Amino acid sequence: MKILYGVQGTGNGHIARARAMSHTLKKRGVEVDFLFSGREQNKYFSMEDFGRYQTRRGLTFVTHNGEVSYLRTGLKNNLVSFMKEVIELDLSGYDLVLNDFEPVSAWAAKKQGKPSISISHQNAFRYSVPLKGASWMDKQIIRYFAPAQYHIGLHWYHFGQPILPPIVHTPQHFAEEHDFVLVYLPFEALDDISDLLLRFSSQHFVCYHPDIIEQQAIENILLLPLSFEGFQSHLHRCAGVIANGGFELPSEALTLGKKLLLKPLAGQFEQLSNVATLEDLGMATCMEGLEASVVREWLDEEQAECVSYPDVAEAIVDWVLKGDWENQAELTTGLWDKVDFPSYVTNI
Structure with a gap:
């Protein structure tokens, strides 16, 4: 079997x-080839695992000052260019297209009649799961x-x-936990993040951000450019994580037992829903803006406990290779029985 795997490149979680x-x-x-879209080619980093991957412009959402900007999104995307990419993507050499919310390979597979399987957090919103702030348009985007x-x-x-538990990939860094807090708020302005963190002079922060070019230290903040290996090392050693409301980073933090403070991207229903869900389950604290009072209370919270998720990637690959794709019951059966939640997790 030869597979093309299309991946949405706008977020590092995908x-x-x-x-x-x-x-x-x-x-x-x-045998698998990877195709990424939604990000400028020179903005990808730590991509060695994907071999000679392909990139396309695709479609993307644009953020500004911590929220989705529909005006900038409309100006950034080019539907004519997108359709050209779809038409020109030749899938004749592939038996299957796997997809993580990547539109070029998805629409090319549909157009060329290739079998396609979508694996994503967005697919969970096709079912009756907690939603917050989802408009009619948001639901259409999820579907189409x-x-x-x-x-x-x-x-x-x-x-x-x-639905299935998260696919979590956290390479082991056998290191002692330190008292610094890891900060990853890529959709927020770096100056706004720094202004917030500088208020807590006795607390050390390690902050990764796409606007940082070279490592630098400003009082109690270590600012670092994006790096998969570096980020994973700090994630394993930190005392807690402050992040936006994506899916993959909170999943990794939960498996490592890191307490979470999440600020959802305004106007993005997926992040609003994610943060509300984790807060309702008792697995994270929410702040609507970069609020010093919330950070102060969160810093005093006790450490979290690990959530144990099974090897979902292995289960999915077994199912894909078996070829009985109409039957998804065996995927869900048993996987959730292997999940171990902390005792303080509520509403389950």
């Missing part, structure tokens, strides 16, 4: 999930942005729906 799937696919001897024949949704809890 790439982290693809990295976990890549390791498992390679371990099984599956990256269409596929088969859909696998991922979430932190099943909510009685046929």
Whole structure:
């Protein structure tokens, strides 16, 4: 079997999930090529796991000052260019297209009649899971942005729906925990983040941000450019994580037992829903803006406990290779029984 794996490149969470799937696919001897879209080619980093991957412009959402800007999104995207990429993507050499919310490969597979399987957190919102701030347009985007024949949704809890636990890839860094807090707020202005963190002079912060070119220290803040290996090392050693409301980073933090303070991207229903869900489950603290009072209270909170998730990537690859894609029941059966939540987790 030869697979093309299309990955949404606007967020590092999609790439982290693809990295976990890549390791498992390679371990099984599956030939797989990767295609990424939604980010400028020179903005990808730590991509060695994906071999000679392809990139496309695709479609993307643009943020400004911590929220989605629909005006900038409309100006950034070019539908004519997108359709040209779809038409020109030749899938004749592939048996299957796997997809993580990547529209070029998804629409090319639909157009060319290639079997396609979508694996994403976005697919969980096709089912009856907690939603916050989802408009009619948001629901249409979930359904039609990256269409596929088969859909696998991922979430932190099943909510009685046929979805799977997160795909988590956290390479082991056997290091002692330190008292610094890891900060990753890529959609917020760096000056605003610094102004917030400088208020807590006795607390050390390590902050990764796409606007940082070279490492620098400003009083109690260590500012670092994006790096997969460096970030993973700090994630394993930190005392807690302050982040936006994506899916993959909170999933990794939960498995490592790191307490979470999350600020959702305004106007982005997925992040609003994610943060509300984790707060309702008792697994994270929420702040609507960069609020010093919330940070102060969160810093005094006790450490979290680990959430134990099974090897979901391995289960999905087994199912893909078996070829009975109409039958997804065996995927969900048993996986959730292997999840171990901390005793303080509520509403489950």
